[in-house]
Amino acid sequence: MTSSPWLLLAVGATGASAAMLALWLLAVRIGNASHVDVGWAYGIAAAAVLYALLGDGSATHRALAAGLGTIWGVRLGTYLLGRVVGAEEDGRYRELRRRWGAGASRRFLVFFQAQALLVAVFSLPFALVAVDGGAASPLLWAGAAVALLAVAGETTADAQLAAWRARPANRGKTARSGLWGLSRHPNYFFEWLHWVGWALAALGSPTGWAALAVPALLLVLLFRVTGIPAGEEQALRSRGDDYRRYQQEVSVFVPWFPKRGAP
Numbered sequence: 001m002t003s004s005p006w007l008l009l010a011v012g013a014t015g016a017s018a019a020m021l022a023l024w025l026l027a028v029r030i031g032n033a034s035h036v037d038v039g040w041a042y043g044i045a046a047a048a049v050l051y052a053l054l055g056d057g058s059a060t061h062r063a064l065a066a067g068l069g070t071i072w073g074v075r076l077g078t079y080l081l082g083r084v085v086g087a088e089e090d091g092r093y094r095e096l097r098r099r100w101g102a103g104a105s106r107r108f109l110v111f112f113q114a115q116a117l118l119v120a121v122f123s124l125p126f127a128l129v130a131v132d133g134g135a136a137s138p139l140l141w142a143g144a145a146v147a148l149l150a151v152a153g154e155t156t157a158d159a160q161l162a163a164w165r166a167r168p169a170n171r172g173k174t175a176r177s178g179l180w181g182l183s184r185h186p187n188y189f190f191e192w193l194h195w196v197g198w199a200l201a202a203l204g205s206p207t208g209w210a211a212l213a214v215p216a217l218l219l220v221l222l223f224r225v226t227g228i229p230a231g232e233e234q235a236l237r238s239r240g241d242d243y244r245r246y247q248q249e250v251s252v253f254v255p256w257f258p259k260r261g262a263p
Helices: 005-030 036-054 059-084 091-122 124-130 138-165 186-202 208-224 228-249
Strands: none
Touching (some): 005 036, 005 124, 036 059, 036 091, 036 124, 059 124, 091 124, 091 228, 138 186, 208 228
């Protein structure tokens, strides 16, 4: 047992690196990198459980870290697994493979290891909570409630999108039902809200302020790196003018009332 969240992170980072190396070898063999997202989600869940086992915080703190971390990671990982098994490579990774050309396998190794680093970074709030030996504070419970609400929102968004895609008449069209009529990326919004919840929960822990970096980093990743820009580029390639109208009418991130009849 340890009281150092940084030692826990070192252990988590080592395990994540080894796991992502194995997943990269699989990606090289099958020519499909889509399962990196599955590994990311399951990896953070595994880290949360590991930190709860190794940390010396109170039983309440460690149980919340392990329990809620598992709920989030297993739900997301299993959902993503269902989308990649038997399917062609995700369009984002096909585009990277096209851009990288002959060096794609080598560059994907770096990409997979970068995901391992992100597993460690995003598991930071769980490490901070798992070493907190104090009484369960209102911040801890409020953060846990926000995290659970976010998981429910993301689950709802995923279910609504799956139901839309299951209808043959909707092929080539943009989902506008439920939360998808209020945000172009409700799954990303609730994903971000989940980490806001965990940053809040960790604030009562020693050096808990460091957890605020996680939702801040996620915003940068979503808006500047591989999240929203790549997703919208792929949507424009596949759905064209239908998606352009969607962009004009629906909020990009925070769920809000649509602008009907936008030019």
